[in-house]
Amino acid sequence: MANKVVTLYIDDTSLRLLVAGGKRIKKWADVALEPGLVKNAVVLKQQEVATKIKQLFKVRKINAKKVTLGISGLNSLTRPLLLPRMPKDMLEEAVRREANRVLPVSSEQLYLQWQSIPAPEGKLQVFLVAIPRTAADALFSTLRLAGLKPDLMDLKPMLLTRMVKDTMAIIVDVQPNEFDIVVMAGGIPQPIRTVHFPDKASSWSEKMILIKEDVSRTIEFYNTNNPEIPLAATVPIWASGELAKETEQCQVLADGLKRPVLPLVPPFESPDGLEPSRYTANMGLVLKKTTPNNGSGLLVNELNVLPAAYQPEPISLTRILVVPCAVVAVSLLLFLALMIQHTTADTAEMHGQLDTTTQLLQQKMVQKQKSTDTIAGLQQKIKGAETSGGNFALAVSNLKKQSQAVNGNLETTVNRLPETVRLNGISQTQNSLTLRGQAQSQDDILAYLRELETSERFSSITITSLTITSDGNINFNVILNVGG
Secondary structure, three states: OOOEEEEEEOOOOOOEEEEEEEEEEEEEEEEOOOOOOOOEEEEEHHHHHHHHHHHHHHHHHOOOOOOEEEEEOOOOEEEEEEEEEOOHHHHHHHHHHHHHHHHOOHHEEEEEEEEOOOOOOOOOEEEEEEEEEHHHHHHOOOHHHHOEEEEEEHHHHHHHHHOOOOOEEEEEEEOOOOEEEEEOOOOOEEEEEEEEOOOOOOOOOHHHHHHHHHHHHHHHHHHOOOEEEEEEEEOOEEEEEEEHHOHHHHHHHHHOOOOOOOEEOOOOOOOOOOOOOHHHHHHHHHHHHHHOOOOOOOOOOOOOOOOHHHHHOOOHHHHHHHHHHHHEEEHHHHHHHHHHHHHHHHHHHHHHHHHHHHHHHHHHHHHHHHHHHHHHHHHHHHHHHHHHHHHHHHHHHHHHHHHHHHHHHHHHHHHOOOOOEEEEEEEEEOOOOEEEEEEHHHHHHHHHHHHHHOOOOEEEEEEEEEEEOOOEEEEEEEEEEEEO
C-alpha cells in the first residue's frame, strides 16, 4: 500500500487502530479496555494490553511493525517558553533550566521535547511538551511486548489543532471518560487542558455543566494573561468527539458561553461503517505523518513528542558502505599483487632461458643456425611478454572502471532503500551483488526490488531466500546480476 500509515491511539478506555493509504482510510478497528488495565494514561498491566494490541492487529490483518502513536494529554504538560537569544549548543540546557523553573514537576521525571516558534525581536521562543517518564516507559514497554516500534508520537489535544484552519480557535473534544480543551492563539496551542469526568457524571446534562465551567475558566485564564490579543466573542468553539454528534448539547454550550459552537469536520472522507468522532486523534496522526504543513493554523507542525531514547536510529550510508567497499578494495589489491607476481616470474624465467641460449651459442658455434633460430624464438617470447605488460595496464584500467561500476551499484542499492527495509550485508562478485537484509513484510521487500529494477543497473533480480523471524520480520537474500 502506497504511503501506508498505521496509527494507534491509546487512552484509559480503548485502543483505536486506523490505517490510511495516501488520503484514503483503508482499515480501522477499536477494542475496549477493561478498568484497571490503563489508568490516568499509565499502562498498569503491560502484558494484557500488549495481548489486546496483538489481537487488534491480527483481526485486521495488519503485519506492520512500525506505528504512529497518539496518547491522551492527561498528565502531560505543554507551554511556550520565552528565552533570550543564545547559541544553539546552549539551547537544550536553557530549556531544561526554564522547564525546572516553570513546571510543577522536576525535569528529571519528564521527557522533554520542543520546537522553536516565532519570537519577539531579540528573543527565542520554544513550544515545550513534557511527558511523565513513568507513563512513557510503561507505554513503550507495552508496545515492545506487542512487537511494535513507534516512529512518531503526539498528544491528542495537539492532533486536534491540525484540523482547524484558523490561528485563533477554541477546541473541545469529549470522550466517555475525559474531555480536552485547547485554546489556539496565533497558531500556538495555549493553554491545553485534559480533564477527567467524575464517576458520577454519566448524563449529558451533568457533563455539560463541567464542560461549560472549565471552558469558561480556560478562556478567562487566557484573556487575563493575554490582554493584548484576547479571544473575541466571534472566535468559535470547535466541537469534536462525542460532542460533535450532539447538536442539542452544542447549542447548550453555545448559549452558555455566548459564542458559536461548530462541529469539527473530519479531514478525510469517512468510509461506510466508520464513526469519525471515535478516530479523530488517529486522523490527526495521519495528517502529522503525511502532510505536516497541511494548511492548518498550527505553527508547531514538526514537533515529534516521541522521546529521543525511543526514536529509531537513522540509517547511516557510511556505515552500510564501509564493509562492502573495504572488501572490494582488499580484493582488488590481492588481484593486482597476484598479477604482478605472475608477470615477474614469467619475465625472470624468460631471462634465464635467454642466458642459457647465449652460453650455448658461445660453446657451439657449429650450431649457429639452430642457435639463431632459438634466439629468434626467445625474442618473440620477450615481445609477447612486453605485449602482456601492455595487456596488464589495460587490465588495471578495466579494474578501475569495474570499481566505479561497483560503487554505482552499491550507491543505488542504498539510496533506494526504504525506511521499512534494513540491509545487514552486501557482497560483490564479478557479475552480481548479493544483498542480505530484513524487512517488516514481503510487500516492503518487493517494493524495494521494484525500485532497484527501475534503476536499469541490474540485468536480473533473484530472491534466493525468505525467512520469517521470531518477531515477525522477514530475513531475505537477493542476487542482483549486473552483467548483460
